[in-house]
């Protein structure tokens with residue numbers, strides 16, 4: 568920044584793939600052959616063989632019948648919820664869901680309720696009270712973006728079955744990272760397509776590229792192709808991005824050490840932070856926020872860290888509830904233990920000042 572090199576702990580490049588030579592080469596080679604722009608929407612002529620291959624890979628990895636690419640995760644959420652629900656339907660969302668899911672719920676025109684964060688009793692109470700008519704969709708972040716904790720997806724799937732609702736999980740922060748092979752929340756919880764029928768994932772975080780997808784049944788994907796307006800009326804991601812994403816997916820199995828190393832760093836950070844009595848939040852993922860509370864205090868801490876050569880952004884309302892401003896620390900396989908030691912030393916210093 569401004570000519571200074573900083574040690575960064577706030578990107579979502581959890582596996583350190585965004586700068587991987589294989590992704591860079593795939594993007595460069597494909598751009599040299601196919602050009603830079605996507606040129607048109609998927610349904611016109613923007614859908615290249617790279618997009619096709621990528622969708623097939625995503626379906627296979629997630630264990631779903633089919634997958635559909637979207638140009639961003641925000642659009643995938645808007646498109647999916649609005650295609651599945653309308654007036655007379657019901658949507659129930661965790662109150663800490665990502666803004667794109669909350670916006671999608673509002674835009675859908677369905678009756679919109681937010682349940683208390685990860686509170687299955689509150690959700691069940693609401694499900695029990697729903698009228699018999701209309702479709703029902705329960706929507707959660709698989710890993711909550713600003714807290715780092717996970718949704719209890721097995722319990723959610725059981726409730727969805729019991730009350731005849733569809734379940735949708737946004738796996739933006741789990742895809743590539745969670746599960747034995749990096750296939751994300753469905754693999755981590757062992758949830759089939761029937762149990763978790765609407766699976767959304769992003770490609771700009773763990774996979775190091777850009778874009779998003781929704782995976783599920785033939786019927787789901789056909790419905791999205793016909794009715795998801797943010798799919799239909801936008802330019803397809805460039806083929807070079809699709810090619811780079813395929814390279815990112817290949818690395819999930821080629822370099823499993825990235826996930827292992829990240830897990831080790833998470834354990835190390837939490838152990839050390841606990842020893843220093845830092846205000847950790849209850850998270851076992853790569854998102855390790857420190858709860859500060861006051862907005863100005865969070866901003867001042869972020870600035871003090873920057874002076875010490877460390878970049879961590881302060882997250883404030885309306886992104887998080889009032890009084891819960893925080894430093895959203897994210898760890899990556901690109902970090903070393905020595906990097907974590909630098910972060911911890913700086914945190915101890917600025918928090919004591």
Ligand code: PMP
Nearest residue numbers: 639640641665708712737739769
């Ligand atoms: N869902 C969640 C949970 C996210 O954190 C994000 C990105 N911050 C998105 C969706 C949007 O994804 P994209 O950046 O690809 O639009």
